[in-house]
Amino acid sequence: MPIHEKSLIRPENLQTHDELILDGVDVSGHWSTFIETRVVKDYNESLEEEIAALPGGEQIHRCWQCGSCTNSCTVNALNPDFNPRYWIYLIRMGMESELLRDKDIIWQCVSCNKCTYACPRDVFPEGVMKATSHWLELKGHTPKSPSMHFDEVFTEQIVKTGKIEESRTIRRFFARTGQGLMQPWMIEMVKRMLRGLPVGLLARMGLATFVAPKTNDWSKASAAIQEYIDEQHEKQAQALTLAELVETAKQDVAA
Amino acid sequence: MTTKDKYKKVAYYPGCALEGTGHSYNRSTKAVGKKLGLDLVEVKNWNxxxxxxxxxxxxxxxxxxSSRVMSTAANEMDMDVVMAPCNGCYHNLKKAEYDLKNDEESAEVVDRLSKKAGHKTYEAGQVETIHALDWIKDSIGEEGLAARVKNSLSGIKVANYYGCMYTRPRHIFPEKDQGPGSESTSKPHFMDDLLAAAGAENVDFPLKTACCGGAHTLSDSDTSTKLVLNILKAAKLSGADVIATECPTCxxxxxxxxxxxxxxxxxxxDIKILYFTQLLGMALGLSPRxxxxxxxINDSIAFLKEKGLG
Incomplete structure (x- = not known):
């Protein structure tokens, strides 16, 4: 398997000229490819710490840049720009603006754990991807991804009732993300589902949309879980805001 | 007590999917258990x-x-094995077991939440979590299964699809990759073994542990469709009539x-998709219904009739 190399030269910074004479020397043809100089000045020195403060990102410092994660990645096979090794590199280097260029695809990690399986350093790249997409949302760089909406709808239902009733979760997810439920493939699927289903099961499924299945005596567990989630979110927000404060202070000192 | 006896009576954790879209997996798992004389006791008031x-x-x-489910099985039902047919449930219980054993902070949080919720805290090691594949493979085995087959699956070409959560990440499955007889995380074979014992012809299927995009099946449907299409096409190219599954999400x-x-x-x-428990159940003489x-959702009745199982 090849190592998926990622060039730091941006395609738009490559300049070619069909005819070019510099200082009297003809440099037309393949000699005329130039790379426009680019200086990275906006390092975020606390980027790695911020990612590490979010669940899943804790082990990012262990990375050796071997590239096993990108090599094994399910999503990379569909989209070469999806490159966990590169993003881990950027985060550890503090190259925030470079990372932001890929902000709209990082959430697409499907959690297949092939990277975590392949990683020789126990970085848990799958967790780092989740922490990074979470960070992008918390910092306001991206809106909440459809995946985060789904995770929230799902978790809210469990916290409330202890169990998941799928059709309810699906309806709420579609409503929250503003999608129509009546997509052609969805209708076709339901048609095919109805074909063989016994009346009894249909009635039970229909009933389940009104009376959600639930775990009995769940209220105390529900309260404890909600309390913990709130506490953790508070901590994470603090970790990110504190880092921002340090940054501002540093800039003040420098100025 | 040998493994065989230990798995004859287990706590059964169907999970949410098996009460919804995975209903036929629930039905076929229970039917196969009954047919094989294995006792499933559902975890009380599970979450x-x-x-x-x-x-x-x-x-x-x-x-x-996940720990609450194991706590109920251990402390309220006095069971020492929990069987989960869903890869997601199986994976999460295994992950919880690993974290509670190796990460103090996880153990502290679980203890705090369990006390507030008013039940006993689950302690690592109280139960063993197994998958439906382990359950049949270790309690009945290939020979025992072959001896009970009434309608051989001969002539049915099967691509065995295990998905992600059954084998990855490997550190949460310490019993796998332990040499002969154990399951492999890179080339799982328990489902192949069981279906072969029931007469099926397993094809050489390279995408056994590929991802179907299940986590984003609704939130990034285009990606999931591409990933599923890879799996369906690879199975078809391998010569399979049927993809056998062991996870309701997959x-x-x-x-x-x-x-x-x-x-x-x-x-x-055009390829049929059936739970491995459905194929095993029919081999044991149960009707497709x-x-x-x-x-x-996919219609395989005519195909099964043609193969003499309908």
Missing amino acids: CCGAMEVKNIDPKIQTYL HSGLEMHQIRAEKTLGEKV KVGVHEN
Whole structure:
């Protein structure tokens, strides 16, 4: 398997000229490819710490840049720009603006754990991807991804009732993300589902949309879980805001 | 007590999916258990394990949710084995077991939440979590299964599809990759072994542990459709008639995106999708209806009749 190399030269910074004479020397043809100089000045020195403060990102410092994660990645096979090794590199280097260029695809990690399986350093790249997409949302760089909406709808239902009733979760997810439920493939699927289903099961499924299945005596567990989630979110927000404060202070000192 | 006896009576954790889209997996698992004389005692008043979503809100909540299921089995039902047919449930219980054993902070959070919720805290090691594949493989075995086959699956070519959560990440499955007789995380074979014992012809299928995009099946449907299409096409090219599944998320993902690929990309792959428990149940003499074949979205009734199972 090849190592998926990622060039730091941006395609738009490559300049070619069909005819070019510099200082009297003809440099037309393949000699005329130039790379426009680019200086990275906006390092975020606390980027790695911020990612590490979010669940899943804790082990990012262990990375050796071997590239096993990108090599094994399910999503990379569909989209070469999806490159966990590169993003881990950027985060550890503090190259925030470079990372932001890929902000709209990082959430697409499907959690297949092939990277975590392949990683020789126990970085848990799958967790780092989740922490990074979470960070992008918390910092306001991206809106909440459809995946985060789904995770929230799902978790809210469990916290409330202890169990998941799928059709309810699906309806709420579609409503929250503003999608129509009546997509052609969805209708076709339901048609095919109805074909063989016994009346009894249909009635039970229909009933389940009104009376959600639930775990009995769940209220105390529900309260404890909600309390913990709130506490953790508070901590994470603090970790990110504190880092921002340090940054501002540093800039003040420098100025 | 040998493994065989230990698995004859287990706590059964069906999980949320098996009460919804995976209903036919629930039905066929129970029917196969009954036919084989294995006793399933459902975990009392169980809750969701957290699936693939809660960990993205907070991983320790997922650990707590899974630990509560194991705590009920151990402390309220006095059981020492929990069997989960769903890859997601199985994976999460295994992950919780690993974290509670190796991470003090997880153990502290679980203890705190369990006390507040008013039940005994689950201690690592109280139960052993197994998959439906382990359950049949270790309690009945290939020979025992072959001896009970009434309608051989001979002539049915099967691609065995295990998905992600059954083998990855490997550190949460310490019993796997332990040499002969144990399951392999890179080339799992328990489902192949069982279906071969029932007469099926397993094809050489390279995407056994490929991802179906189940976690994003609705939130990034285009990606999931592409991933499922890879799996369906590879199975078809391997010569399979049927993809055997052992996870309700994979199974409904394959069924859903088989239709979506047809409707949105115009790519139709004609391959049947059945739970391995449905195939085993029919081999043991149960009718397709008894193992819920009519509850699947993909229609395999005519195919099964043609193969002498209908």
